[in-house]
Amino acid sequence: MKVALVLFDWFPHGGLQRDCSRIGLKLKEQGADVHIICMNVQGNVPGDFQVHQLDLKGSSKVARRKAFTACLGEHLEKSAYDIVMGFNRLPGLDYYFAADTCFAWKSGRERNWVYRFMPRSRQYLAFENAVFGSSSSTDIFMLSPGQKQEYLACYPDSESRMTDIPPGIEKNRMAGEDAQSLRNSCRQEFNIGDNELLLLQVGSGFSIKGVDRSLAALACLPQNLLMTTHLIIIGRDEPGSYQKQAEGLGLGKRVTFLKSRDDIPRFLQGADLLLHPSYKESAGMVILEAIVAGLPVLTTASCGYAFHVQDADAGLVIKEPFIQETMNTALLDILQNVDRTHWKENGLRYGNGGDFYAMPERVASLILESARGNSHDR
Numbered sequence: 001m002k003v004a005l006v007l008f009d010w011f012p013h014g015g016l017q018r019d020c021s022r023i024g025l026k027l028k029e030q031g032a033d034v035h036i037i038c039m040n041v042q043g044n045v046p047g048d049f050q051v052h053q054l055d056l057k058g059s060s061k062v063a064r065r066k067a068f069t070a071c072l073g074e075h076l077e078k079s080a081y082d083i084v085m086g087f088n089r090l091p092g093l094d095y096y097f098a099a100d101t102c103f104a105w106k107s108g109r110e111r112n113w114v115y116r117f118m119p120r121s122r123q124y125l126a127f128e129n130a131v132f133g134s135s136s137s138t139d140i141f142m143l144s145p146g147q148k149q150e151y152l153a154c155y156p157d158s159e160s161r162m163t164d165i166p167p168g169i170e171k172n173r174m175a176g177e178d179a180q181s182l183r184n185s186c187r188q189e190f191n192i193g194d195n196e197l198l199l200l201q202v203g204s205g206f207s208i209k210g211v212d213r214s215l216a217a218l219a220c221l222p223q224n225l226l227m228t229t230h231l232i233i234i235g236r237d238e239p240g241s242y243q244k245q246a247e248g249l250g251l252g253k254r255v256t257f258l259k260s261r262d263d264i265p266r267f268l269q270g271a272d273l274l275l276h277p278s279y280k281e282s283a284g285m286v287i288l289e290a291i292v293a294g295l296p297v298l299t300t301a302s303c304g305y306a307f308h309v310q311d312a313d314a315g316l317v318i319k320e321p322f323i324q325e326t327m328n329t330a331l332l333d334i335l336q337n338v339d340r341t342h343w344k345e346n347g348l349r350y351g352n353g354g355d356f357y358a359m360p361e362r363v364a365s366l367i368l369e370s371a372r373g374n375s376h377d378r
Contacts, residue, residue: 001032001371002080006072007087008065010036010051012043013236013260014204015285016099019168019359020087021047023097026364032083037075039068062119069127083371091130093138095367101147101282103128104154132158139370141165141363144304147282163366167305168359172265173289174351179269186270190230190256197229197335200271200295202264202286203278204236210277210300211242213327217275219249220328225335226254231275232267236260268293273334277318277327278303291315292351296343298330312350314343 005020024034025047035050045051054071058064073092076084085095089103103124107116115121131138132155140162142148152159192198199218203209211233218231231254233239239257246255268274274290276299284303291297291308297315299306300322309315316330334340 001082001368002035003027003032003083003085003367004035004037004076004079004081005049005085005087006037006090006093008039008068010038010041010043010045011236013262016087019097019099021045022168022170022360023085023363024049026360027368030364030368032364032368035079035081037072039064060119062123065123065127083367085367086131089124089127089131091127093131096131096138096140097363098140098142098147098151099282101280102150102154105150106280108154129155134158137161139163141366143167143283145307147304165362166359167283167285167288167356169285169289169292169356171357173268174292175269175294175348179294182266182269186266190232192230192270195228197225197273198271199229199231199273199275200267200290201231201233201275202235202267203276203284204260206233206235206237206239206242208279208281209235210279212245213277213322213324214275215242215245215249215251215255216324217277217328217331218254219251221332221335225332226251229254229335231255232258232271234258234260234264234267264289265293268295271295272340273298274315275331276300276303277322279322281305288356291347292356294344294348294351296334296340296347298327298334308350312346314347314350 005024007016007020010017027034035052036045037052039054039056041051041053054068054075056064056067056071058067069090076092083094084092085097086093087097087099089096089100107121130136132151134157138161140158142162142164148162201211201214214231221229243257268290274295274297276284276287276297278284278300279302281303284305287297287299287303287305288308291312291314297309299309300318301320306317309317318327318330
């Protein structure tokens, strides 16, 4: 069985890239010949897959994506894949892993008409329609209920092609016997005392993840509390403008920016609270990773996985529409008045009782069963 996994960009530590790699590994375990096809490749692709970086030309991202689509079509036609699965919305897919929020929903409700007619918007809408439109036959893996409802509001005919899948977090995010030693090593590395507080934010794309919101909330803490509170922000992004924001807010040495890294479980144990005030996110895997690690969460309702915080009773969810003052007050209350031990214990129980780890196996089995002529288990 020859399988193509397609995405625009490959780079280390990306959540989408990690999902792609883990699904690819499960496909290989079941005997598939897995190929990864990209527009851009940075770093190594784990898993010993055959990687195809298509040779493209274009003076803009829109032009390069158009060229990639054309070149991809030619490559797929010549290579005779049995299954083509996309991790970005594109024409010609058998399956789409819906890691993105609905662009039609966003552009129709959160942007003006001029935005919808820009070249980038027209291209994204066309790609999305190729997957979700009534003439499409692409099967779609959905990550969260909120994300699914937004797509159905714009593409009601696509429901029969949607399959809900469980989250796919790695089990090493759960608190193990080494939780205390991980906590100690993390805090020692950054000189954080036992009587000090460590806030954590993890995720690439600082503008979407709401790093500006986290910095603003931190700056509003009373001075005596601020001087014993640290914020570590980890992600694949350029921190320059956010470092300037932090300096302008007088945060000084209270904030540390780190590049994406492999030892996230150490930070999940070392921290006292996860901040994840994203503007919009289809899932937000780190939210669930924090919960099962026993790390309380402060997030926004616009994140697809925010409902897990409420179901687990493992933190607070800021309602939409977002108001910065609400987050400021919530952060202060959590740090000063809330017994976070209760949230930690609830999260640990939630992680032990839920189906949060089987996504790669589930997706691999579904697409291989379909390719072998079996019906979908919807």
